[in-house]
Amino acid sequence: MTAPVNVTVTGAAGQIGYALLFRIASGAMLGPEVPVRLRLLEIPQAVKAAEGTAMELDDCAFPLLAGIDIHDDAAAGFAGTNVALLVGARPRGPGMERADLLEANGGIFGPQGRAINDHAADDVRVLVVGNPANTNALIAASNAPDVPKDRFTAMTRLDHNRALSQVAHRADVAVRDVRRLTIWGNHSASQYPDLFHAEVAGRPGAELAADTAWLTDDFIPTVAKRGAAIIDARGASSAASAANAAIDHVHDWVRGTPDGDWTSAGLWSTGQYGVPEGIVSSFPVTSSGGAWQVVEGLELDDLSRARIDASVAELVEERQAVASLGLI
Ligand SMILES: NC(=O)C1=CN([C@@H]2O[C@H](COP(=O)(O)OP(=O)(O)OC[C@H]3O[C@@H](n4cnc5c(N)ncnc54)[C@H](O)[C@@H]3O)[C@@H](O)[C@H]2O)C=CC1
Numbered sequence: 001m002t003a004p005v006n007v008t009v010t011g012a013a014g015q016i017g018y019a020l021l022f023r024i025a026s027g028a029m030l031g032p033e034v035p036v037r038l039r040l041l042e043i044p045q046a047v048k049a050a051e052g053t054a055m056e057l058d059d060c061a062f063p064l065l066a067g068i069d070i071h072d073d074a075a076a077g078f079a080g081t082n083v084a085l086l087v088g089a090r091p092r093g094p095g096m097e098r099a100d101l102l103e104a105n106g107g108i109f110g111p112q113g114r115a116i117n118d119h120a121a122d123d124v125r126v127l128v129v130g131n132p133a134n135t136n137a138l139i140a141a142s143n144a145p146d147v148p149k150d151r152f153t154a155m156t157r158l159d160h161n162r163a164l165s166q167v168a169h170r171a172d173v174a175v176r177d178v179r180r181l182t183i184w185g186n187h188s189a190s191q192y193p194d195l196f197h198a199e200v201a202g203r204p205g206a207e208l209a210a211d212t213a214w215l216t217d218d219f220i221p222t223v224a225k226r227g228a229a230i231i232d233a234r235g236a237s238s239a240a241s242a243a244n245a246a247i248d249h250v251h252d253w254v255r256g257t258p259d260g261d262w263t264s265a266g267l268w269s270t271g272q273y274g275v276p277e278g279i280v281s282s283f284p285v286t287s288s289g290g291a292w293q294v295v296e297g298l299e300l301d302d303l304s305r306a307r308i309d310a311s312v313a314e315l316v317e318e319r320q321a322v323a324s325l326g327l328i
């Protein structure tokens with residue numbers, strides 16, 4: 001057996017935390033041969049609830065779980081961490097956009113970025129789930145000058161998975177027959193789920209996208225507003241599907257994406273596809289050797305270009321907003 005990988009989960013006592021921790025401990029995230037040591041980071045008022053979750057983790061007797069520590073201090077919570085899942089943040093309620101959380105949540109990610117900078121392992125990989133995820137990832141990365149920017153990522157895998165399912169339903173094929181979808185831009189209502197480069201049961205996704213009424217009035221808004229639809233139906237924001245997407249994201253980052261396919265992740269832009277440098281935007285990505293690569297060279301039609309530009313413009317505005325709040 002290899003040495004345990006240290007995994008820190010913030011917001012461990014929250015609803016995503018509860019859906020996430022057991023799957024990490026079971027080996028679903030890092031693999032069935034990789035032991036994990038869990039660090040649960042919470043605010044002091046939620047430490048007792050985190051202790052309850054830790055008791056339940058114990059009671060599962062997971063063979064891969066090498067230990068559980070609970071912290072309410074970021075320096076200790078990120079000490080030596082290899083994988084950090086930044087989930088802890090307020091969720092939105094009905095009628096809110098995720099950007100409405102910027103002021104409430106933005107302040108969490110600067111100190112956590114600094115703690116990661118100062119205390120995490122050299123190979124640390126960070127996934128930001130707490131909303132607004134892209135800009136919170138930007139805040140964390142900006143406060144961690146010694147950590148390479150490509151180690152900070154934002155979760156758009158839930159949007160990606162939602163898009164896969166919508167396309168599979170529409171084409172009446174299995175989800176596994178849908179490949180090379182892309183979520184571009186922000187994890188917000190402005191995101192652009194791109195079907196034009198996809199492959200659907202061996203046929204070009206562009207064939208489905210040719211039905212522009214379905215594309216623009218059904219597919220794109222269904223994916224982009226799915227979070228709000230879940231809040232409306234459940235009375236709480238998505239949790240199990242969000243946890244599942246976090247598992248998928250880290251799994252693929254560490255273990256690689258399947259040959260011939262790609263996925264979506266929010267990455268620090270270095271200017272690909274005209275996305276300005278220094279915002280965290282979702283791109284089509286593959287992973288190998290533990291690093292994401294943006295899939296280059298896709299041709300973008302006018303509709304795609306306009307949608308990507310609109311979502312990127314929103315990210316630029318969010319960056320200005322957090323800069324004026326002194327968070328970056
Ligand atoms: N990127 C994505 O696709 C998705 C993101 N989210 C976001 O994930 C976040 C968490 O959602 P839930 O688990 O449903 O919320 P929740 O309210 O159930 O749990 C949040 C937890 O974070 C903790 N917390 C707050 N501040 C903290 C801090 N500074 N350090 C450590 N822990 C802290 C709270 O005590 C609470 O236990 C929300 O911001 C939500 O909007 C949710 C679904 C999908």
Ligand SMILES: O=C([O-])CC(=O)C(=O)O
Nearest residue numbers: 092131158227228237238
């Ligand atoms: O919509 C929300 O506020 C929670 C979330 O990010 C999602 O479900 O995609």
